[in-house]
Amino acid sequence: MRCFPAMLLLASGLAAQVPYQRIVNADKEPQNWLSYSRTYNGQRYSPLAQITPANVARLKPLWTYQIDQMDHFETTPIAVDGILYVTEPPDAVSALDARTGRRLWRYVRPVPADIQVCCGRVNRGVAILDDTVYVGTLDAHLIALNAHNGAVEWDTIVSDYKSGHALTLAPLAIDGKVIVGIAGGEYGIRGFIDAYDAKSGKRLWRFWTVPSAGEPGIQSWAGDSWQRGGAPAWVTGAYDPDLNLVYWGTGNPGPDWNPAGRQGDNLYSCSLVALDAATGKLKWHFQFTPHDSHDYDSTNVPMLFDGEVRGKPRKLVGLANRNAFYYVLDRITGEFLSAKPYAKVTWNSGIDDSGRPRVDASMEPSEKGTLVWPSLYGATNWFSPSYSPATKLVYVSTREQSSYFYRTEAEYQKGAMFVGGGERAVGGDKASGAVRALDALTGNQKWEFKLQSPPWSGVVSTAGGLVFGGSMEGNFYALDALNGKPLWDYQTGAEMYSNVMSFAVGGQQRIAVTAGHALFVFGLQ
Amino acid sequence: MLTTLLVAALLAQNGSAAAQPDMARAKRLFDTGCAGCHGPEGVGGKGPSLAVPKLRHAKTDGEIVQLILTGIPGTEMPPSWYLGGEVALVAAYVRQLGANATPPKVEGDVAKGKALFEGKGGCANCHTIGAAGHAYGPDLSDIGARRTAASLRESLTNPSAEIAPEYMQVHVVTRQGEQVTGIRINEDSFTIQILEPSGRFQSFRKADLSTLEKRADQSPMPSYQRVFSDAELQDLIAYLSSLRGEQ
Numbered sequence A: 001m002r003c004f005p006a007m008l009l010l011a012s013g014l015a016a017q018v019p020y021q022r023i024v025n026a027d028k029e030p031q032n033w034l035s036y037s038r039t040y041n042g043q044r045y046s047p048l049a050q051i052t053p054a055n056v057a058r059l060k061p062l063w064t065y066q067i068d069q070m071d072h073f074e075t076t077p078i079a080v081d082g083i084l085y086v087t088e089p090p091d092a093v094s095a096l097d098a099r100t101g102r103r104l105w106r107y108v109r110p111v112p113a114d115i116q117v118c119c120g121r122v123n124r125g126v127a128i129l130d131d132t133v134y135v136g137t138l139d140a141h142l143i144a145l146n147a148h149n150g151a152v153e154w155d156t157i158v159s160d161y162k163s164g165h166a167l168t169l170a171p172l173a174i175d176g177k178v179i180v181g182i183a184g185g186e187y188g189i190r191g192f193i194d195a196y197d198a199k200s201g202k203r204l205w206r207f208w209t210v211p212s213a214g215e216p217g218i219q220s221w222a223g224d225s226w227q228r229g230g231a232p233a234w235v236t237g238a239y240d241p242d243l244n245l246v247y248w249g250t251g252n253p254g255p256d257w258n259p260a261g262r263q264g265d266n267l268y269s270c271s272l273v274a275l276d277a278a279t280g281k282l283k284w285h286f287q288f289t290p291h292d293s294h295d296y297d298s299t300n301v302p303m304l305f306d307g308e309v310r311g312k313p314r315k316l317v318g319l320a321n322r323n324a325f326y327y328v329l330d331r332i333t334g335e336f337l338s339a340k341p342y343a344k345v346t347w348n349s350g351i352d353d354s355g356r357p358r359v360d361a362s363m364e365p366s367e368k369g370t371l372v373w374p375s376l377y378g379a380t381n382w383f384s385p386s387y388s389p390a391t392k393l394v395y396v397s398t399r400e401q402s403s404y405f406y407r408t409e410a411e412y413q414k415g416a417m418f419v420g421g422g423e424r425a426v427g428g429d430k431a432s433g434a435v436r437a438l439d440a441l442t443g444n445q446k447w448e449f450k451l452q453s454p455p456w457s458g459v460v461s462t463a464g465g466l467v468f469g470g471s472m473e474g475n476f477y478a479l480d481a482l483n484g485k486p487l488w489d490y491q492t493g494a495e496m497y498s499n500v501m502s503f504a505v506g507g508q509q510r511i512a513v514t515a516g517h518a519l520f521v522f523g524l525q
Numbered sequence B: 001m002l003t004t005l006l007v008a009a010l011l012a013q014n015g016s017a018a019a020q021p022d023m024a025r026a027k028r029l030f031d032t033g034c035a036g037c038h039g040p041e042g043v044g045g046k047g048p049s050l051a052v053p054k055l056r057h058a059k060t061d062g063e064i065v066q067l068i069l070t071g072i073p074g075t076e077m078p079p080s081w082y083l084g085g086e087v088a089l090v091a092a093y094v095r096q097l098g099a100n101a102t103p104p105k106v107e108g109d110v111a112k113g114k115a116l117f118e119g120k121g122g123c124a125n126c127h128t129i130g131a132a133g134h135a136y137g138p139d140l141s142d143i144g145a146r147r148t149a150a151s152l153r154e155s156l157t158n159p160s161a162e163i164a165p166e167y168m169q170v171h172v173v174t175r176q177g178e179q180v181t182g183i184r185i186n187e188d189s190f191t192i193q194i195l196e197p198s199g200r201f202q203s204f205r206k207a208d209l210s211t212l213e214k215r216a217d218q219s220p221m222p223s224y225q226r227v228f229s230d231a232e233l234q235d236l237i238a239y240l241s242s243l244r245g246e247q
Helices: A006-014 A020-024 B002-017 B023-033 B061-070 B085-099 B110-118 B149-157 B230-242
Strands: A059-066 A078-080 A083-088 A092-097 A103-108 A127-129 A132-136 A141-146 A152-157 A172-174 A177-181 A192-197 A203-208 A238-240 A245-249 A271-276 A282-287 A303-309 A312-320 A325-330 A336-341 A348-351 A357-359 A370-372 A386-388 A393-400 A403-407 A421-425 A432-439 A445-451 A460-462 A466-470 A475-480 A486-491 A501-505 A508-515 A518-524 B169-174 B179-187 B191-195 B201-205 B209-215
Touching: A020 A172, A059 A486, A078 A127, A092 A132, A127 A172, A141 A177, A177 A245, A238 A303, A303 A386, A312 A393, A386 A460, A393 A466, A432 A466, A460 A501, A466 A508, B023 B085, B061 B085, B110 B230, B149 B230, B169 B191, B179 B201
Parallel strands: none
Antiparallel strands: A059 A518, A078 A083, A083 A092, A092 A103, A127 A132, A132 A141, A141 A152, A172 A177, A177 A192, A192 A203, A238 A245, A245 A271, A271 A282, A303 A312, A312 A325, A325 A336, A348 A357, A370 A403, A386 A393, A393 A432, A403 A421, A432 A445, A460 A466, A466 A475, A475 A486, A501 A508, A508 A518, B169 B179, B169 B209, B179 B191, B191 B201
16 A cells, blocks of 8 residues: 655645746646646647557556546546646536545536536536636636635636537636637527636637628628627637747537528638737638538647648648548648548538638538538547657547438527537448548548547547547557557446546656546556 | 426427427428338338327327437437427427327237247247347337337348347457357447357457458348248237337
8 A cells, every 4th residue: 555645745736836937848847737738739749758559558547536427527637746637527626636536625616507508518627827727617607716725716707608608628828818718609609719817817808700790701791690600619729839829729600500691601610710819819810611511610629830841841730620621731821731631521522722622512401411421520529639749640539420411490599509400420330430640741641540439539649659549439548659559458438528648646657538427547557 | 407408498489389380390300300210100110100199208298309309218219400499399290190190900810920929930039028038139028119010021021121230240250260150249449249149148359350240231130031921921010019018
């Protein structure tokens, strides 16, 4: 039996101060995981190299933390100096001893009985800055908690949950600011991305993801359809401290599957927007799926990396889109550089030189149902990809599935679903999944590891040369990052709606992932 | 909680819409989302007939709405994609089907069919009815409530026409040369679990197999087209149709 002096634990708790510079320089402390994707660049890559292809067979579960709710447990833990901060559905935050999983404190927020969330009472994690932990809630509050005891420091109302607004993402904390994007694209909301003062909770800026009358882009919406235009921003973005730009994906225009009332490209839905972090002003945007009619949100984590394109070194952003294409853009200008399908796609017949899809009109949702690849849930979804600076590969948890897309009438009522259709997914053995490794610069596939069914688990890559991911049949597994060979797996016993991360405690590397209603932490034995 | 609230909201909507439900639209919604399994006019097909006075899994209006929303776990009935008032409309249409229903009459001699099931057909070697029989194929205790006579006839004469995924036949060969054929009980990305006709359960890691063949188009059940005469087939269908489970 191991003993851990209580004073040491307390001391590490008191020391858990995370000034902005620590997050900027996160690579200097690979034992910690200080932001949703570990680093601002969205790479979800761990520099820890203790667990390798040679020893991963010795990986064993060390502890499990179980929650008391039946909703999906989708959190990415934040690891700071021996403490893990996790969100639990529907609206709780816990601080856990990273050695044992024993709880240090817990904050629980009651969920209003009339909450409206289209797709589950979920939360994907916290942000930390200085001595404060930040969490968004299903009733659209942003709450600051004392990192040492969970006490509420401030509570700001971001929007009215009764009209379908919610926060499900992990906030992104940068220098003095906390950034969040709103969810609610199925309720006729008008989306936005906000920055709040980290100390006071006061809103510093708001970028509306749908322009209003008189603003650039308004001509991309017919009539007053912009007022219910959707374009939510429900997955955590990335940040480039040098350019001081925030990169954030946006979701579907509303109503999702019946676009008849919103003729036009519907800016800035299904886009990546680059915002000046100081002002929230739009620096550039790139729309992946203009006038979307399949709910192909572009709320995928953007990965920032540098590379040479056509003989010229460039600052890049790569994004594996729900619409089944992997894109590379210049992250200074937003210039389109390349797009390549990484999964089966039938809704278009290719991408033109400007990056615009050649949409196939016969693939539109219909009253009788139209069979389209990828399905409503896309070739990937909210769960994270990973970029490894060691292999220069992007690892994408990929869904190979089709759906019959239906179109029905859509009538807006406050707080009610405003979608105009739906899907019937083709499942069973006709659907499958894979982890695919793509050349980060070209999107060319280097290898794939096939999965039994379309996954809902993101991946992490490590300096040890491994990629970890999960499956809907409960398999947690390690692949060789160079060739995709499966090296180790563990049956967790539940569906995995998860995002894998890695940290170290006491000098020992750990791998953490949720499965079912539990957090599993693995280490070498 | 969400589902409960949704049902309450939908029932409320239904109450206010009850004066003039748009039955033409309801029929369109039903034809799109339900008729594929439950047949046109809900007379049944792969799924049970809905043109019955009382539905087995949904005895009240609220239960119909709930069932459409959530599906029936463990069966082929999926959750619906209908939204808002659409669910209430479809529920109203289903109720109307029941109100106009005349119970289907199945030709044939139930007693003779039972004898064929237990004797000449050898059906109990693979199917259970209550506690009797051998559990390899689907349990038939309530098959009459779930399938129409026409659907049962097709399953008997052309069993490969449609095979439930949970009864997919697989054939594997291990790297040591052992061959196993049976029904895939479960499968994940690394392992597969197989039930042999003998009742023996087998579990393999896929990495230990040299062959993993999925016979998705080949039913483990033989065709009874030539085993039974037309009259015998009809008797067997009458017997199967009489199996309604616990009422």
